[in-house]
Amino acid sequence: MxxxxxxxxxxxxxxxxxxxxxxxxxxxxxxxxxxxxxxxxxxxxxxxxxxxxxxxxxxxxxxxxxxxxxxxxxxxxxxxxxxxxxxxxxxxxxxxxxxxxxxxxxxxxxxxxxxxxxxxxxxxxxxxxxxxxxxxxxxxxxxxxxxxxxxxxxxxxxxxxxxxxxxxxxxxxxxxxxxxxxxxxxxxxxxxxxxxxxxxxxxxxxxSPRALPASGWVPRLELNTGTREAALLAKSAASEAPFQIAVGRRGGGASIALERQDGDSAWFAGQAVVPDVGRATLKSIIHFYTTGRHGCENGWIEDDERPGLVELGQVQPDRLSFNVLREPAATFGFRPNVTYVLDTTVTFTSLHxxxxxxxxxxxxxxxxxxxxxxxxxxxxxxxxxxxxxxxxxxxxxxxxxxxxxxxxxxxxxxxxxxxxxxxxxxxxxxxxxxxxxxxxxxx
Incomplete structure (x- = not known):
């Protein structure tokens, strides 16, 4: 020192x-x-x-x-x-x-x-x-x-x-x-x-050249009307899932926020540069399990291919928020009685x-x-x-x-x-x- x-x-x-x-x-x-x-x-x-x-x-x-x-x-x-x-x-x-x-x-x-x-x-x-x-x-x-x-x-x-x-x-x-x-x-x-x-x-x-902390995020889930918390329908999807919900065919969805602990909030709120939300990229992969002959399947679904599936909301160094399934679930082609796992990452390419x-x-x-x-x-x-x-x-x-x-x-x-x-x-x-x-x- x-x-x-x-x-x-x-x-x-x-x-x-x-x-x-x-x-x-x-x-x-x-x-x-x-x-x-x-x-x-x-x-x-x-x-x-x-x-x-x-x-x-x-x-x-x-x-x-x-x-x-x-x-x-x-x-x-x-x-x-x-x-x-x-x-x-x-x-x-x-x-x-x-x-x-x-x-x-x-x-x-x-x-x-x-x-x-x-x-x-x-x-x-x-x-x-x-x-x-x-x-x-x-x-x-x-x-x-x-x-x-x-x-x-x-x-x-x-x-x-x-x-x-x-x-x-x-x-x-x-x-x-x-x-x-x-x-x-x-x-x-x-x-x-x-x-x-x-x-x-x-x-x-x-x-700071790093506008966001690398770890230490605390997730929080808010359910939209037409959504309820649900038990998992298949054990194979359970291991790393922090949230389990059930959405209606014509309505539902959720907001997910990642927040810093209170002790760090003042520090990150003082950042002179923050992530540029306008140039952020979202990528999601959906895993799903069916009981038919196809068994476990998965595929990449990028946000620009399925608008409204995942949307980035507020972006601050101490808080990130996401909207999931703001449109009716049926519009995305999801099938009833199928367990889906949505794994989402966000990349911030620039600062402002x-x-x-x-x-x-x-x-x-x-x-x-x-x-x-x-x-x-x-x-x-x-x-x-x-x-x-x-x-x-x-x-x-x-x-x-x-x-x-x-x-x-x-x-x-x-x-x-x-x-x-x-x-x-x-x-x-x-x-x-x-x-x-x-x-x-x-x-």
Missing amino acids: RLYLDGSGSMRGFVGNTGPSPYREVAHAMIGSLRRSASEFEVFRFAAGIERRNYSDRLAADILDVSFYSSKPAPGANTKQVPPGETHLHDVLKQAAAQPGVTTAVVTDLFLSAAEVHGGENSPLRQALADILHKGLSIALIGIQAPFSGRVYDLATTRESIKFTNGQRPFYILLIGSDAQVRTLYATLQTEVLGTPVMGPHHSTVF AAPEARQWIKDWSYNGTQEAALLKRVAQREEQREKQQQAQRPSAKAEASGSETILFPTLNLESLGDLMVQITKEQHSSERIHAFRLVYNME
């Missing part, structure tokens, strides 16, 4: 405020939580370079001090002095990609330039993200809103930093590793870190973006064309605060603290999310799910 802490000057404002602080809570609690959950644990500070920090009680105190977030490297560290706000996140991502067996957590403000996000196929950031996602690893992006008093760097329209006092800024936790490892780590952080009372608004989105899972990313993002209005609003607020403080009235402090609270969003965050969606879809391979086995007969 590796933890990377962004030590650039742009993070200093998260520890510069007084009062309860989600950032201080996360920075302090994560070290203990991750150390308890991993057999091996390493901590690194990064800005333009990466330096290893020995784990100790002193480190836990250091990361809560403004001196940790400095342009100056630690004594003896093999990194150069850099501009206060500069962060080379791609170097951290390259290390995560180089060790796919190691779970990585990164705490950062994710301020990225347009050149980094839109740098084309050969940009260091894109290459690092592609190395991670193309290896089948997952990236969970957790955003947390926190009080901030300091300077904001890495702006799109000016090289100067700006003062931003008693406002709100998001910071982020990136979890990188195998889907199972990241999911487990996320659950641990939800319990031990993100669930604490001091925590502000927070959201999460998952970027899930806007609802990424809405918070859009809300917490801005781009260069929106920056002038944002900076003007911040400047007016800072000017108002300074005037109140200079008035030296007894109520000045109260007025200053009562100024409008502004959320300073993250530059190009939406573009980063779009980039990860694009990379995730590039290397997606078809996902085949053995959906269900249904035993039925027509009355």
Whole structure:
């Protein structure tokens, strides 16, 4: 397990405020939580370079001090002095990609330039993200809103930093590793870190090359009017059949849903890409047994050859639903007093973006064309605060603290999310799910 802490000057404002602080809570609690959950644990500070920090009680105190977030490297560290706000996140991502067996957590403000996000196929950031996602690893992006008093760097329209006092800024936790490892780590952080009372608004989105879990589905059957549960008519069809029903000649049918357990639902609901139902393919094989001279027979029946036999309904990473025999059973040529076994698989050949899972990313993002209005609003607020403080009235402090609270969003965050969606879809391979086995007969 590796933890990377962004030590650039742009993070200093998260520890510069007084009062309860989600950032201080996360920075302090994560070290203990991750150390308890991993057999091996390493901590690194990064800005333009990466330096290893020995784990100790002193480190836990250091990361809560403004001196940790400095342009100056630690004594003896093999990194150069850099501009206060500069962060080379791609170097951290390259290390995560180089060790796919190691779970990585990164705490950062994710301020990225347009050149980094839109740098084309050969940009260091894109290459690092592609190395991670193309290896089948997952990236969970957790955003947390926190009080901030300091300077904001890495702006799109000016090289100067700006003062931003008693406002709100998001910071982020990136979890990188195998889907199972990241999911487990996320659950641990939800319990031990993100669930604490001091925590502000927070959201999460998952970027994973596998949109559906390979196993662990729980099937559920709903009977339509004209259908009843039935005992099997022949032992030969009994062994692997989870559902047995009897349908009417002129009506009946069923809906079958595959669902994840409650503990996993929130995780899969946060997937940034989901299966494209419009390009899914269904294939069913029907086995049937007769008492005549033909004995046991079987044949392939594809959905496009028998429309309405099996239809794919709702598709979410945590829920798949199917409609079976929505048309009268007699229209398919099924014979009474014959036991049929319908074995169905579904294959998802492509993915599409899930806007609802990424809405918070859009809300917490801005781009260069929106920056002038944002900076003007911040400047007016800072000017108002300074005037109140200079008035030296007894109520000045109260007025200053009562100024409008502004959320300073993250530059190009939406573009980063779009980039990860694009990379995730590039290397997606078809996902085949053995959906269900249904035993039925027509009355």
